[in-house]
Amino acid sequence: ALRLYLITSPVVRGESLKFKKEGVRDILKDVFLPWYTALRLLIQSCDQLKVNKKVNFIYDEKRLYSSISSNSNVMDTWIVSYTQTLLDFVRKEME
Structure with a gap:
């Protein structure tokens, strides 16, 4: 969650970083929790x-x-x- 927060923070664009715990919490709530819920639904x-x-x-x-x-x-x-277009985009952005 911390890594994703830093990737989406202004520091990536060269601006100053104002770290907030709420930002990491929001990443957990908005990104990881829905992914985990979808995974649990698939497994069930x-x-x-x-x-x-x-x-x-x-x-x-x-x-x-x-x-x-x-x-x-x-x-x-x-x-x-x-889905394939999204996967290609994510792969390119991660490189």
Whole structure:
């Protein structure tokens, strides 16, 4: 949280840093807590799938793209495209 706070602070732009504990707390509240909540929801959904349908959740990127390319649902294609664009942007910004 501290690293993300510093990355988004004015010090990155060469300005002076006025460190505030509230800023780190806000990063935790606004960024990490929603990510953690989404992860917990995914894990619970996978567990329910395993119990109710007797199916293990296995992520396979190749299978995902093959099913999307044959899918006629525009929203599914858009979601995958937008996600890949976001991932590319984050990778470039992290370098």
